[in-house]
Amino acid sequence: MGKQRKFRQLAAGFLFLIQGVFLASCDKNQNFNLLSVQEDKRLGLQVSQEIASKPAEFPLLDESQYPAAYQKIREITDKLLNSGKLAYRNEFVWQVKIIRDDNTKNAFCTPGGYIYVYTGLIKYLDTEDQLAGVMGHEIAHADLRHTSRQLTKSYGYQFLINAILGENAGAIAQIALGLKTLQNSREFEREADDKSVELLSVTSYACNGTAGFFEKMIAEGNNPSVPQWLSTHPNPDNRVEAINKKADALQCTKTPLSPNTYAAFKAMLP
Ligand SMILES: [Zn+2]
Incomplete structure (x- = not known):
């Protein structure tokens, strides 16, 4: 290989590196992310279309049949979204769908803000504060862009880019x-727990709502239906403590709403 050719190859490699560094930049939360905000949004949109097309895996509750339930879950979501504490309030979609599966006590949010809540979770909880807390936690994962960073770690950057570009069926x-x-990661879970308290702190909800969920889970002991994000590190006891500490630091209310209003929401579900 000639010296000049070798130099050109080195230079090209260097330019490629530099380009990578500039494209993958720090986001509004000062977190380094290989995916851009646009890529988060594109990935979220494609995942939401996939979910809508797979009723066997994701049996979405039909909004035309259950308009009141959707109105209620949007009301809860809007309180969190309008807290003024989200970095991507206006950039992300923040669409919420209910998944009709009473056996799953879970919720998740895609990159770009497509939120999914299982009927199993809604029915399991006792107050609206608890649900708002868990939803706040999921919204935080998307807003802090944990989900795209975690997906990059799990699948690799190239896999995600190929997926976004439709190059990998x-x-x-x-x-x-x-x-x-x-x-x-443990760190992401802590950050999302903290952010949930912040989001709820400017609403009428008990800002430690998520703690109520963990406390219920702890009281039940080993439950096979406990979602993975909860059953592993950091352990739920420590999380309850950390959430309450955060609530005390923000001096926000820890008084939950009446379970009666929440029971009315549950009654709207099939
Ligand atoms: Zn989480």
Whole structure:
């Protein structure tokens, strides 16, 4: 190989590196992310279309049949979205759908803000504050762009880019299924718990709503239906403590709303 050719190859490699560094930049939350905000949005849109096309895996509750339930879940979502505490309030879609599956106590949010809440979770909880807390936690994962960073770690950057560009058939389906059980890092879970308290702190909800969910889970002991993001690190006891500490620091209310209003919401579900 001639010296000049070798130099050109080195220079090209260097330029490629530099380009990568500039394209993958720090986001509004000062977090380094290989995916751009646009790519988060494109990935979220494709995953949401995949979910809508797979009723066997994702039996979405039909909004035309249950308009009151959707109105209620949007009302809860809007309170969190309008807290003034989200970095991507206007850029992300923040669409919420209910999944009709009473056996799953879970919720998740795609990159770009497509939120999914299982009927199993709604029915399990006792107050609206608890649901708002868990939803706040999921919204936080998308807004802090944990989900795209975690997906990059799990699948690799090139896999995600190929999926977004439609160059890998089946990749979006794999990502959609993976989101149900995506294991976030301990640090991401703590950040999302904290952010949930912040989002709720400017609403009428008890700002430690998520703690109520963990406390219920702890009281039940080993439950096979406990979602993975909850059953592993950091352990729920520590999380309850950290959430309450955050609430005390923000001096926000820890008084939950009456379970009666929440029971009315549950009654809207099939
Ligand atoms: Zn989480």
